[in-house]
Amino acid sequence: MKIVVCIKQVPDTTNVRINPETNTLMREGVESIINPFDMYALEEGIRLKEKHGGTVIALSMGPPQVESALREAISLGVDETILMSDRAFAGADTLATAYTLARGIKKIGKVDVILMGRQAIDGDTGQVGPGVAENLGLPHVTEIRKIEQIDEDGTIIVERLLEDGYVRLKSRLPILLTVVKEINEPRLPSLKGKMAAKKAEIQNWKSEDIDLDAQRIGLTGSPTQVMKIFTPPKPSGGKIYEGDVQQAVADLLSELRSAGIPIGQQKEEG
Secondary structure (H helix, E strand, C coil): CEEEEECCEEECHHHCCEECCCCEECCCCCCEEECHHHHHHHHHHHHHHHHHCCEEEEEEECCHHHHHHHHHHHHHCCCEEEEECCHHHCCCCHHHHHHHHHHHHHHHCCCCEEEEECCCCCCCCCCHHHHHHHHHCCCEEEEEEEEEEECCCCEEEEEEEECCEEEEEEEECCEEEEECHHHCCCCCCCHHHHHHHHHCCCEEECHHHCCCCHHHCCCCCCCCCCCCCCCCCCCCCCCCCCCCHHHHHHHHHHHHHHCCCCCCCCCCCC
């Protein structure tokens, strides 16, 4: 079985800064991590390999520093890593990113399962996974909380998380799945894994190494235009009512009525 896990390196959410001139994230001097949802995808890919055999390949698109994220993936048990890094890919929105990743997967060759996190914490769109699947012409299921079984006839049964429960779905391989945190508990890297990660070779692919349409990548292939990004102002004013709960509620209602805000009257039973 060949498993591809797409991962993204994102800024640590406690250190997000925005360049007011370009409306883009400022990554210089900001600690980066593997997108947390992608960690669950990595773990699930490794578990599938341990159960069914095969190879796990971690694929990422981004600047050269993403190599550190791929080495972390190796320390966890990934077999191969590929970094798609080229200035031509810069500025890609979800449409261009999905297309570029799909072309990278196409270059890898026959793949059985593609795993991704449900969304990236810096964009929160959840669009790239389905977009990759559509570009590859593959079935996809999002919000996977469990891979129940994969049979020898090439079928897979999964559980998809819903707001009020889950649904069991059956499909055929190859397939793309986006996972949620309920699917597993990511492992920690082993000492052996850390040593292997230091010596591992990271494959680097430029745009000319991949069969793709130059008009569909990077800024050129991105119809999304960010007009403005800003930090909402902190709320000011307000009042905290302390002390006895009943008295606090009475004081609040009194102030609301004084402000001319209608307050519904509770109907008496009887």
